[in-house]
Amino acid sequence: MSEKDMNSKVNEMLARSEANVKNSGKKFVRPEDEEREVVAPDGSIIKVNPIYDYFSGARPEEEKPRNGIVEKFLNWARAESIWVLGFGTGCGSIEIPPLVTPRFDMFRFGVQMRPTPRQSNAFIISGYLSVKTLKRVIRTYEQMPSPKYVLALGSCTINGGMYYDSYSTINRLDHYIPVDVYIAGCMPRPEALLAGFAKLKELIKAGKAEKANEYARNFDWYKANQKKIVKDWNMPDYNW
Amino acid sequence: MEYITITTGFLIILAGLWAIMTRKNIIRIIIGFSLFDTGIHIVMVSMAYVKGGVAPILDKNELLTDTANKIVDPVPQALVLTAIVIGLGVTALMLAYAMKLHSEKKSLDIESFKDLKW
Amino acid sequence: MTIAKLGYTLLGLFIVWNWGFLMGATFRKIGARLAGRYGIPFYQPWINFFKNIGVRTTITHGVMYYLGPVFRLTGGIGLFFFMPMVFTGDPNGHWTNFSFEGDLILILYFQLFGMLGMALGAGEGGHPYSAMGIARGLAQHAAVELPLTLAFLSIAIQYDTFSVYKIVEAQQGGFQNWVLFTNPFASAAIILAMLGAMGHSPFNLVKAPNEILIGPATEYEGTYLGFMQSAGSILHVMEAVLFMNLVFGGATSWAELIVKTFLIYFWSVFVGMVFPRFKIEQSITWFFKVPLVLGVLAIIVFSF
Amino acid sequence: MISPIHILTIGLGGAFALGFVPKKAKDAAAVIMLAAIALMGVLTGSWLIGLINGDSAQQVFTAGFKPPFSINLLMGLNEGALTTAVNFIGLLGGIYLYKYLKEAGNHAIMVFLIFIMGLNVVIMTRDIFNLFVFLEIVSIATAGLVILTETGKAVQAGFKYMLATGVISGVLLIGIIFAYYYSGTLNIDGLTQAHIGALRGGSVALLMIMVSILLELKTFPANGWGLDVYEGANAGIGAMLSAATATGMYYVLYKLLVMAGPEWNYWIALIGAVSFIGSNVLALKQRSAQRLLGYSSIGQIGLLMIILGFKDILGDNTPYVAFGILFSHYFAKAGLFWLAGIVKQSDIANWAVIRKKPYFLFLMGTFIFALIGFPPFPSFFAKWELVMELVNTGNLPWVVAILFGSMMEAVYLFRWFGYAIKGENENIEDFKIEWNKILPVGIVAIALYVTGYFTAQHTEAGAAINWIPLFFVAAIFILDFLPVFVKNTIAIIGMALYFYNIYPDLDNMRLVFEAIFMIGGILTLIAGYAYKGKRTGFYPVALLMYAGLTAIIEAQTTLQFFFGWELMTAGSYFLIIRGKRSMPHGLSYMLFSVGGAYALLIGLGMAFAGQDSLGMEIINTISYLPYWAYGLLIVGFLTKTAALGLHIWLPGAHGEAESDVSPMVSAILLKAGVFGIVLTLIGMGGESNSYPWLPYALGWLGAITAFSGNLMAVFQEDAKRLLAYSSIGQLGYIVLGMAMMTHLGWLGGFSYVVNHFLYKAVLFLTIGAVVLRVKTHNMYEMGGLIKRMPLAFIAVMIGIIALSGVPPLSGFAGKWLFYNAILEKGWYLQGAIMFFSGGIAFMYLWRLIHTVFLGQLKDNHRNVKEISIWFLIPIYLLLAGIMVYSVKPQWVLQPLGDMIAQWFPDGQLTWDGGTAFTKYGHWAGTAVAVTIIVAFLVVLALLLISTRKAHKVKQFDITYSGERPERPETTHVAYNVFEGLYKAMWIATIPLVETWWNKVTDFLHDTADIVRRIYNGNGQTYIIHIVLFIIVTYFVIIGG
Amino acid sequence: MNEILDKIKQKYNAEDVTIQRERLAFVTVSKNLAIDAVTWLRDYEGFSHFVMMSCVDWMEDGKFQLLYLLHNPETKIDLGVKTYIDRENSVMESAHHLWKQVWTYQRELREAFGIDFPGSPRIEENFVLEGWEDIPHMRREFNTKEYSENTYFPRPGRETYDPATYMQQKLYPNQPVTAKRKDNDK
DSSP: OOHHHHHHHHHHHHHHHHHHHHHTOSOOOOGGGSOEEEEOTTSOEEEEOTTTTTOOOOOOOOOOOOOHHHHHHHHHHHHHOEEEEEEESSGGGGGSGGGGSTTTOGGGGTEEEOSSGGGOSEEEEESOOBHHHHHHHHHHHHHSOSSOEEEEESHHHHHOGGGTTOSSBOSOGGGTSOOSEEEOSSSOOHHHHHHHHHHHHHHHHTTOOOHHHHHHHTHHHHHHHHHHHOOSOOSOSSOO | OHHHHHHHHHHHHHHHHHHHHHOOBHHHHHHHHHHHHHHHHHHHHHHHOOTTOBOSOOOSGGGGSSHHHHBOOHHHHHHHHHHHHHHHHHHHHHHHHHHHHHHHHSOOBGGGOOSSOO | OOHHHHHHHHHHHHHHHHHHHHHHHHHHHHHHHHTTOOOOOTTHHHHHHHHHHTOOOEEESOHHHHHHHHHHHHHHHHHHHHSOOSOOSOTTOGGGTTGGGBOHHHHHHHHHHHHHHHHHHHHHHTOHHHHHHHHHHHHHHHHHHHHHHHHHHHHHHHHTOOOHHHHHHHTOSSGGGSHHHHSHHHHHHHHHHHHHHHTOTTSOGGGOTTTSTTGGGGGOOHHHHHHHHHHHHHHHHHHHHHHHHHHSOOOSSHHHHHHHHHHHHHHHHHHHHHSOOOOHHHHHHHHHHHHHHHHHHHHHHHHO | OOOTHHHHHHHHHHHHHHHHSOTTOHHHHHHHHHHHHHHHHHHHHHHHHHHHTTOOOEEEEGGGOOTTSSOEEEEOHHHHHHHHHHHHHHHHHHHHTHHHHHHHOHHHHHHHHHHHHHHHHHHHBOBHHHHHHHHHHHHHHHHHHHHHHOOTHHHHHHHHHHHHHHHHHHHHHHHHHHHHHHHSOOBHHHHHHTTGGGSTTHHHHHHHHHHHHHHHTTOTTSOHHHHHHHHHSOHHHHHIIIIIIHHHHHHHHHHHHHHHOTHHHHHHHHHHHHHHHHHHHHGGGOOBHHHHHHHHHHHHHHHHHHHHHTHHHHGGGHHHHHHHHHHHHHHHHHHHHHHHHHHOOOBGGGGGGGGGSHHHHHHHHHHHHHHHTOTTSHHHHHHHHHHHHHHHTTOHHHHHHHHHHHHHHHHHHHHHHHHHHHSOOSSSOOOOOOHHHHHHHHHHHHHHHHHHHHHHHHSHHHHTOOOHHHHHHHHHHHGGGSOHHHHHHHHHHHHHHHHHHHGGGSOHHHHHHHHHHHHHHHHHHHHGGGOOSOOTTHHHHHHHHHHHHHHHHHOSBHHHHHHHHHHHHHHHHHHHHTSTTOHHHHHHHHHHHHHHHHHHHHHHHHHHTTOSOOBGGGGGSOOSSHHHHHHHHHHHHHHHHTOTTSOTHHHHHHHHSOTTHHHIIIIIIHHHHHHHHHHHHHHTTGGGOSOTHHHHHHHHHHHHHHHHHHHHHHTOSBHHHHHHHHHHHHHHHHHHHHHTOSHHHHHHHHHHHHHHHHHHHHHHHHHHHHHHHHOOOBGGGOOOGGGTOHHHHHHHHHHHHHHHTOTTSTHHHHHHHHHHHHHHHTOHHHHHHHHHHHHHHHHHHHHHHHHHHSSOOOGGGTTOOOOOHHHHHHHHHHHHHHHHHHHOHHHHHHHHHHHHHTTOOTTOOEEETTEEEOSSOEEEHHHHHHHHHHHHHHHHHHHHHHSOOEEEOOTTOSOOTTSOOOOHHHHOOOTTTTHHHHHHHGGGGOOHHHHHHHHHHHHHHHHHHHHGGGOOSOHHHHHHHHHHHHHHHIIIIIIO | OHHHHHHHHHHHOOEEEEEEETTEEEEEOOHHHHHHHHHHHHHHSOOOEEEEEEEEEETTTTEEEEEEEEEETTTTEEEEEEEEEESTTOBOOOOTTTOTHHHHHHHHHHHHHOOBOTTOTTTTSOSSSSSOOSSOTTSTTOOHHHHHHHHSOOOTTOOOOOHHHHHHHHHOTTSOOOSOOOOOOO
8 A cells, every 4th residue: 555545545534534523413511511400499490500500700800919018028928938739640749749858848948738729829730731630720720819820840741741742631831821930850850849939939029920910811812722622611711 | 393494594504605605607606595595594484483383373362462482483484574585586686697697608607707807 | 894904905815826826836847847857937827827818819608608717716816805814813914804704614615606607607618628627526526525524524613613713823822733733633634635625636637638628728718718827826825725724723924824835735736746647436436435534533533 | 844764655656657657758767766866865855954953863663563563764863964965976876877777778767766765775774674675675776777787797797796795685684683583673773772792692693794784885805796896887886886885884884883882893993994904905906997996985985984983982073074084985986986987998097088178187186185085175174083083092003004094095096197187198089978977977076075165164173274265276266267367467466465464464484484485486476477378277276285385374273284284285286297297206296295194194193182272382292102293293294395215206296397386396385394394393392302313313314315315416317307306405404404403503494495495496497497498308408508598597597506505695694504503513424414415516506507508509499589588587586585685694594593583592693783603603794795796896807908809709619629519419518427426426326215115115016916816706706705704703703 | 272262263253363372362253243252251151351442443454453352260361352343334332231341441442443332331421531522532543743733832843853863863973873763653
């Protein structure tokens, strides 16, 4: 079989497969995401849209910094009290736990782990991000209160790394959520992470870590990017 | 003499009771009941008997003095008449029942009429 | 009540708030040193507090959610108000706060105020982990209360009063007069049950950080969290002060108070550092064993 | 006056006349029969009126002879009354059987007439042989009626009946002839004079006569034939047998007992007691309605025999007592038999069909309550009198036996009634109503009420009863066709006026309770406006309960008290059983109530022993076995407060009741028990009582009740059951407080009484209203309702804060007082248990508010509305009460303290401004409240200042490990919340008490099931029973 | 081993018998008989353990090759039953009733290759990808690189080297390239 034949055959098949997919009927929707009807106690029917009804979904607003010295003081406090939420899906996350060991001891820099996004102001995203995990990242990021900072840890997170050509891993995190500090490496060592924190502190103290507001400002762009790849969008446009 | 009748009476009563309590056939039970009744009647009459007394029909003058010792007591005799009549009525009614029971179950065995219990 | 007294009381509150933060930091520091780490700087709680106050976005799940931290902090402050802090020999002295308004029972029951408000607020948040944490907390609290109540009753029987001030007064004049030595069973019960009241490991399943995401407070952020930290610090000190007043002879000066509360607090921290966490049924049964028996003994000793 | 002999004339004449009526003119025949019976009735009635008005009794001799040569009849007061009654019931029975007899033909009509006539003569005759003759006529007539009108099973029963009565009459005849032989007379008076029992051989004759009469009365256990007839025969005939024949026979026994002499009294009472208890126990397993009634009839006759046996002790009261019971039985049983004939359902479970015609339910209820002896029926007063007299004369075992039998009777009758009220009636064929059938039933029902009223007037204490509330209830009952709005308004106005009228007459303690009952009642009634339609039957029973409650408060005499108690029980039973799934709970409520009432009855009887009056003050000076008396009174009252062991009815009853009924029965009704306990404890002499163990035991009971009630509440999934268990616990506190018998204890107890009323009413009303909206009781099916019902949430929140005793709300007052009281009294361990219960209470309260109002809102509740405004009004009025009490506790505690000081002057609170002092501690309620509120506001202001605008989010905007929650159902933590606690404390939740009671009932039922197999349906076996009965009686009475 | 192979050859016309190892063999049966054969192996021959199920895309032949790998715990033999199905109309009889874990494999195959198994439970649901809309990504005609470039904002300036040649050039720039580039993508 010559290469040409092969290519034409492939193209033909491609067309057929696409047609197949399109003709194969409705796209699968998870049962819990389907619209449903429930019967109210008084017998009336209530329509439930699970994707939007349960969520506020309001657009985020820019949160103006306070004035002058107050904001400076607060920025100092934020910088000295970085509460971290870790998000690890691959090899990257294994580099975070050493930070609490005596050798690296991030606590002395005012950095500590928090279990819930509500109480964290820094978000470490590590490892390659598939579309599936990106959804969780977006949701978690949006749930963190402003001001919030994102540390992208490792090449895969930053630009796809060795998975640059995978059908399921994203290439550039900062097209989906704003990133304050890039910690490159495959994998970065804990020292690099500590350096990242130092960098973040600098940024915060300088008042430059306002990426949360940037997200709000460019919300439509970010959302469009996110929705481009997340096909079964089953959460509101903004997760409060 | 009087003891013979009264004893006979009681024996008949017992025989009747025995029949009522042990025979399974309803007709026999009714006969037993008749016996039981008859026995009672005999007892009644014999109780009224006064030794050497005559029938309490005051047709002779000598009976008018010391009457009570010369005639048998008339009251039980009157009673026994009533009792016989009633016994007859009861027996008749029982037989009517027997007929009706038989017509319903085609049986005269008392064991087969236990629909109501407990 | 004079303005001066109110002023002193508020000053005391401020001291307690700060001391609570410092104690919290010490606890962390001790933990760090135990693990061979340097640990947080001692001023970290204040920074955390200010950072939390400075958080820009706030969410609310509803009015009750909003009021939860208010209840909590009011609970702490109220507890402070009703507790005589420093014994000066004057029942209406400056540092007796508002203890003229109520006695030990008021203090005992007022502890629930903040808990209840917090539970309701967290409940409205709708997070399942909040509910789980609260359920565990309540179950454990009930179990802790039983030996504590018995011991408190025993002390009340001993001194024939429910007034905390009078109990402190009766313990003056040397450590041999402390309840710790005059009523050892009650003291033992309190010292053990205290671990549960303080809520450190092994009795901290209520807010197990990795399992149920610090439990009740899981949805709270920013200012709420700042308020709750404040309440927590005040409550920690107040718990320690309560046990200090009841068992360890009270305090005649702020310095003594700080030393004693620190030692009391250190006891629970020490245990917490050493022992792993109990499951909730384990902790309940634990309180029903040794502390309860001690509590009953304390009662029996004094009822004859 | 027409001579009573003409009854015979009329009867026989009528029967003869019927012979001439053409066979086809059936209406004519039936009318003649009715006319004849009516004529007899008029005759005897005119005699009765004459005799009541002072005419002298008349003795009639036939044919001018003297006994034994003549039939002689006596027409005295008793005879007059009974013959009138027989004719009356005969007339009604005739009407009832009108169509039935008509179809059966002239012969049957004739026989029925003869039957009634025979009974008349049986009652009047003074000649023993004549008695035999007419007894035979009656039984032949009965059997004749059966064979003429029936087929199938009834005929079998009729044959057994013939056999048995034949043998019995044979025995009677032998007895008669021997009696004549030894005494020479057949006249009962003659035999009495001859002291037949004392003659040689006469005792055997007497035994045979007496035993055969006893057997004719179908004494247990030789009564299988009677039961079969009751079950098999037409209900109309059953009614005649049960009402008329039994009445006649009973009077025969009465006559003959005079002849037999006083030594027989004991035996009659004993046989009566055996019969009463035996047949009532055996009836437990009955499913067939008519047979059940048969057992009950026999039981009632047994009771009447006991009364006869005690006629010397009862003395002049005998007729009163006997007639009271007899008439209740006579009307009620006839009515029930007739109802059975109308409903035509053999299985009692199918009686649910009666609900399709609600007024029948009313009739059935009337009869059943009359049989059990509830006010206002004659049996209530008769039973009261009987028990009072028996206890007074030291016959306690007999009283216990009587009440045990009555209890058993209550079990099966109420079970039956429960089926009728609550059973499934969807698939059962409806029944037809015929005017001639319903008329007699209605008449006897009304007759029961009328006789009840007049029975009450007969005694001094009874006459003092305040009937106004009952008349009000009756009026509301008549107005039941009106819509809810009107009835509710009338009820509220009525209660308000009544309260306004009586409150000046009450002392402080009674005023507290009356205020809870009446004001609470009015408030809960306001919630009734939320209901639409007619709400058939609600108002009469609710008001009946309140009538009972107020009667308890107002009672001047123990009779009035008990009267009110029973009314309240009846009313609350009906209220409770209105709930959807409340049948088994209604039954157990009723049984515990009846049991408790009997304990009370004995206790009150013991109080009456040796006293002149029935005034309420007699419980202060009990001299006859006072320990037992007070103990029984307390046990009686504890059934209402649902102390541990007697509590198993409460959770179901309160949990399943309607939304506005739950607060009535929980917040209000339970206080009746507390009131009783308060009365008893005062009666025991307060602080210096000489019965130290009673309050001590009571205290422990209270503490353990508090503990287990609260613990059980923690593990409930049903919101209303949770509250119900909570009520058990709270009542435990109250009992403990009262049991302390100190000023502080009582103050704590009373403060709880007031508080529990306030917050439990709030909680039950709110949760009930929520349940009305969301249509489920299960907490895990609710959740997040704060978004939809904020006002309800606030109400529950304040309610639970008050309940848990968290300052500054009112609950803390109780806790604080309790601590001080405990320290003063020295009940440390009880106190510790109680305070531990408080900690547990906190758990279920949180669970209640969390799982219902917080957490996740369910999809199907998205559009539910705020609870009804009519619920909100009373709720917020009550909340206002709580708030006032909280901020100004002295306004409540000071008057209460003053009131309690009259019994417990020592150890009062001292008030200094707003601060209360005890020996041990101090509490400034107002100041605390102000401090906390100020602190709260300051903190709130700080939060408002330091927070930026809070963004309002929705229910799934929660952190969920990066995920989103899928459904509210899976995100709401509500089911089995306290799993950890359960793992630690499951051992304390084993339902030992319930198991125990189940064992008891199982034992009784199994016994019944085994023993009743002696009635194997074979006529011969029944004869054997009869013979054995005679032999055993002989050996026991003569031989023994 | 041979015994079972003989049997299956006889019974199901198995072809292409490969004995891979002592205790591992593969047979190919026709599409219609495949599930029958697997059932028979499970029920009668003791192959009670289902090891896995996989698919090979023979794009050039227009076939998918399905493999059911079974294990007999008694004899410790692994037997792979292969079958070919049409690539265009890729439907296969479902084996979900034999082992529950087959559900998951079939879901995976459905998502990755687009093979339908009618009747298999939850077959419609997503397996690893959420909301995948393109052609099944394991079909060989799917170009993953192109897809990635079109979808995921590739970082500009990225260069790709073959590690072997690149490293050789870096380390030994003066020597001729000996390492052969393996040309993987067509």
